[in-house]
Amino acid sequence: MRLANVDGRAVLVTEEGAGADVATASDGRFGPDPQAVLADWAAFTEWAATAAPAADVRFTTEQLGPPVPRPPQVFAIGINYREHADEAGYPPDSAPVTFTKFPTCLTGPDAVVALPTDTVDWEVELVVVIGREARAVTREAAWDHVAGLTIGQDLSERTAQLEGGRPQFSLAKSHEGFGPTGPYLVTPDEVPDPDDLAISCRLGDESLQSSRTSRMIYDVPELLVRLSAVCALLPGDLIFTGTPSGIGNARTPKRFLRAGDVLVSEIEGLGSIRTRFRD
């Protein structure tokens, strides 16, 4: 199943650019708010599997908002790919490095983002959407608590992130528009292997990052185990699972996003998102 946020309404995607409005098709039982659908995910997926509603909505990518617009919590993981740990100069830690992106930074899959400084960097990431409350889950049960997957960019303002005696990950990664996500929430059964997906981003024809999610140090089940041992994970929460190598801050010379840049981020089976930048 692919679920889109079209102008703030949950839409079951049937083909590219078309789908069924969830509130209309379910006679108001689910939706229209895409976030509300996640609060009743098990019942919703059961309904969606049998209802198979006909497409009654056509949409363009400009109409798409973040598939999960108001998550109760957003977890983000740093240093979760070996090559990225090397380039960032951090030895992998004994626990996942965890911070938050404040939820107001979330935006859709075809966003225009204002650059607050000239040191804004890219980080393509697999984003996990929680579908069922998780407390102290086991590895074996972890995927059962996942509603779906989407593509995310953990845009990062490196100056504020790294200056001072202690890193300021959360704030420096939460400027307006710094959390592009989408294009859809895709259920794990739609992808070939949810633990091993090609992940990349590029500017024009130039590849910036290219890896596979199987190269994570802490894979998706392990992240759910570690996080849910501390916090309850709630339906509609997001987990940004970390970025592979190839960030601009680790290049010689360093390289950052500029007004006019068009960043395309892609994950196998999930589609792609496009982020445009302006001053």
Ligand code: ZN
């Ligand atoms: Zn990141």
